[in-house]
Amino acid sequence: MDRRTKECVKMLRDLVSDIQGAPFPGEELKSELYSIWYEHAQRAAVQCFEFLDENFPKEHEEINKSIDKLFENK
Numbered sequence: 001m002d003r004r005t006k007e008c009v010k011m012l013r014d015l016v017s018d019i020q021g022a023p024f025p026g027e028e029l030k031s032e033l034y035s036i037w038y039e040h041a042q043r044a045a046v047q048c049f050e051f052l053d054e055n056f057p058k059e060h061e062e063i064n065k066s067i068d069k070l071f072e073n074k
Contacts, residue, residue: 004055011051015044 001009018041 008048008051008055011044011048015041015048018044 018037022037022041
């Protein structure tokens with residue numbers, strides 16, 4: 001595995017870990033705690049997407065094309 005792939009795998013594992021640790025918003029959970037978790041998870045997600053865009057541009061273009069096909073009017 002090359003350096004980029006190893007770094008990507010680490011970032012994705014961190015993101016999944018953040019998401020798995022999500023507090024359930026409810027009456028017992030203070031909105032401040034949920035906001036802190038949400039901001040942390042969003043930051044990790046943005047870092048992952050930026051890394052993927054910078055280091056795997058070809059795959060990014062292919063994914064965008066696939067997504068665009070899903071929304072084409074037939």
